[in-house]
Amino acid sequence: MHTVEEIVGRMSNRGLRVTDQRKTLAKLFADSPGYLSPKDVYEYMGRTYSGLSFDTVYRNLRVMEELGVLEQVMFEDGVKFKLHCREEHHHHHLICLQCGHTYPITFCPMDQTAVPEDFRVVRHKFEVFGYCKDCAQDEASATQA
Template sequence: MNLEKALDRLKEQGYKYTGKREMIVSLFAEEKRYLSAKDVLTHMQKEYPGVSFDTVYRNLSLFTDLEILETTELEGEKKFRFSCSTPHHHHHLICMECGKTKHIHACPMEHLGTPFDEEFSVTGHKFEVYGYCADCKNNSKANV
């Protein structure tokens, strides 16, 4: 996903184009990592001091519904990042310190074969590996 595609998708789905929405999408275009709603709120308050957490969270939820953003949960908190524009199926390594991600091109589902009975139809899956990137692994928090 990139800024232009994200804003186009918003317009195509009939949602208003606002400065606040553009600012949120621009932040994710600049950041190549997962961000919390609080991170987004802090960034937004520089230009929009009266913006509420509810406004930020509603827009993050909307962008997730429109598949502009994808989510994960790190340490009990929902985090967001731009949806991958990589056309092939993949999963992620996610740094728990800085939120950076790296693609995993192997899929564990391929190794499971077909363990599912006729009463269960898989419609999707997500595989994430959490740890610390090379830049963060020397951080005291990562060495605990």
């Protein structure tokens, strides 16, 4: 899911109305390499669509997540969304806190998790946060200066 056309096509195939607002939202995420907070999206959309409510933006973010177009990640400063990566198999991520670069984790830690017999897992998330090589070097340089 990387192009506006693919995103709009998925909306249409699922019977959603493809409004100008949803097309703009699709373009925003197709053009954004990193994570966006609902506030970021609201401010961007508000420049084009006066009177747009935060609830409408958030509802559309949720719809796009349910369609598998967006991924939601909980950061320390709140929830953020990014375009769903092209990996089709189940996986998790290493996420740089500085630049937002995301690396796939090629195995699922749930496979090594002892789940009690009286608990049924229905979904899970596993993200690891840290600094990529470039950002770690930038931070080390800044502290040495």
